[in-house]
Amino acid sequence: KPLVFSGVQPTGNLHLGNYLGAIRKFVALQENNDCIYCVVDLHSITAQLVHEDLKGQIRSIAAAFIASGIDPNKHIVFNQSAVPQHAELAWIFNCVARIGWMNRMTQFKDKAGKDRENASLGLLAYPSLMAADILVYRATHVPVGDDQKQHLELTRDIAQKFNIDFMEHIRSAGYGVDMVVGEEPIHAYFPPVEPLIGGATPRVMSLRDGTKKMSKSDPSDLSRVNLMDDAETISKKIRKAKTDPDALPSEVDGLKGRPEADNLVGIYAALSDKTKEQVLAEFGGQQFSVFKPALVDLAVEVLSPITAEMRRLMGDTAHIDAILRDGGERARARAEKTMREVREIIGFLQ
Ligand code: TYM
Numbered sequence: 010k011p012l013v014f015s016g017v018q019p020t021g022n023l024h025l026g027n028y029l030g031a032i033r034k035f036v037a038l039q040e041n042n043d044c045i046y047c048v049v050d051l052h053s054i055t056a057q058l059v060h061e062d063l064k065g066q067i068r069s070i071a072a073a074f075i076a077s078g079i080d081p082n083k084h085i086v087f088n089q090s091a092v093p094q095h096a097e098l099a100w101i102f103n104c105v106a107r108i109g110w111m112n113r114m115t116q117f118k119d120k121a122g123k124d125r126e127n128a129s130l131g132l133l134a135y136p137s138l139m140a141a142d143i144l145v146y147r148a149t150h151v152p153v154g155d156d157q158k159q160h161l162e163l164t165r166d167i168a169q170k171f172n173i174d175f176m177e178h179i180r181s182a183g184y185g186v187d188m189v190v191g192e193e194p195i196h197a198y199f200p201p202v203e204p205l206i207g208g209a210t211p212r213v214m215s216l217r218d219g220t221k222k223m224s225k226s227d228p229s230d231l232s233r234v235n236l237m238d239d240a241e242t243i244s245k246k247i248r249k250a251k252t253d254p255d256a257l258p259s260e261v262d263g264l265k266g267r268p269e270a271d272n273l274v275g276i277y278a279a280l281s282d283k284t285k286e287q288v289l290a291e292f293g294g295q296q297f298s299v300f301k302p303a304l305v306d307l308a309v310e311v312l313s314p315i316t317a318e319m320r321r322l323m324g325d326t327a328h329i330d331a332i333l334r335d336g337g338e339r340a341r342a343r344a345e346k347t348m349r350e351v352r353e354i355i356g357f358l359q
Pocket residue numbers: 014015016017018019026027028029030031049052138139140142143151152153154155156157160210211212213214222223224
């Protein structure tokens with residue numbers, strides 16, 4: 010079975026972008042894959058070091074995973090810091106990756122802002138840890154939103170450089186497989202990672218501005234639907250969402266140049282597991298005064314059971330902690346197997 014890995018940071022409220030870009034896909038992938046889903050707490054201290062209630066944030070992401078339908082018994086749900094092998098492999102990848110690669114990351118540029126010299130070293134090395142998260146399990150499929158695409162390309166670059174630099178060591182240690190990367194036949198230890206970004210909402214946009222992505226850090230709470238919003242709040246936010254004055258088109262082509270309309274149609278499609286074509290076949294020619302209430306009903310219908318279950322789970326922290334501890338143990342066993350091989354390939358004494 011293909012091995013799927015993905016992670017979500019325990020910082021701030023989860024929103025519809027996180028749900029449709031990532032978590033809803035995690036749920037769907039369980040059927041035919043072996044899945045590992047991680048609350049990436051080590052990543053959460055890169056941009057902001059001190060957190061008020063990090064434990065609570067970690068539990069709330071785990072609760073969101075489970076409330077959305079992830080089965081922690083059949084698959085693995087855990088928090089990153091419980092498996093120190095992530096940090097160990099990240100260190101090795103820090104020595105594989107080049108500073109120039111990290112400097113080119115748009116997320117680093119965005120998060121570091123103008124005062125780049127003053128950003129944490131961890132923020133710069135963030136993608137090394139992300140590559141380690143995935144490759145410490147030698148996972149091949151990674152469901153994420155479009156904003157993580159560049160990080161996954163870097164993950165491929167790190168894997169490839171490791172494979173090439175250590176090719177003879179990998180061979181003589183008896184690990185790895187022959188494969189072709191691009192045109193080149195190599196003997197590789199780490200597999201190439203494939204991002205799973207498709208669907209109707211690779212990038213859910215702000216409800217206030219269809220050209221900006223929906224984000225935890227937007228100062229306006231009206232710009233996003235949070236997973237913990239009640240029905241009334243969801244309704245208010247969607248009714249107030251920015252739109253243009255025209256009716257919906259009947260073809261997807263007609264959404265070009267209409268980012269807000271495109272976004273709302275995409276959200277409707279993703280929430281109903283339909284394509285945008287199907288949504289427009291139903292709503293083409295209708296005004297937003299008709300479409301928005303339908304979207305409110307759909308969003309409330311999909312999200313309110315998840316919100317309710319999240320609240321219930323959050324009331325039983327011992328239960329969540331037990332799930333994370335069990336997931337951590339299983340993840341650690343797998344990660345340690347890889348690390349024993351990696352230490353051997355590099356030539357550390359063990
Ligand atoms: P994070 O915590 O910022 O976001 C979690 C997931 O939500 C997706 N996402 C979106 N998708 C569509 N539209 C949006 N507006 C939107 N906003 C967020 C993100 O793409 C992500 O999939 N670096 C990652 C966490 C991470 C990770 C990993 C992911 C750490 N290690 C290994 C995959 C594999 C991040 O900060 O996601």
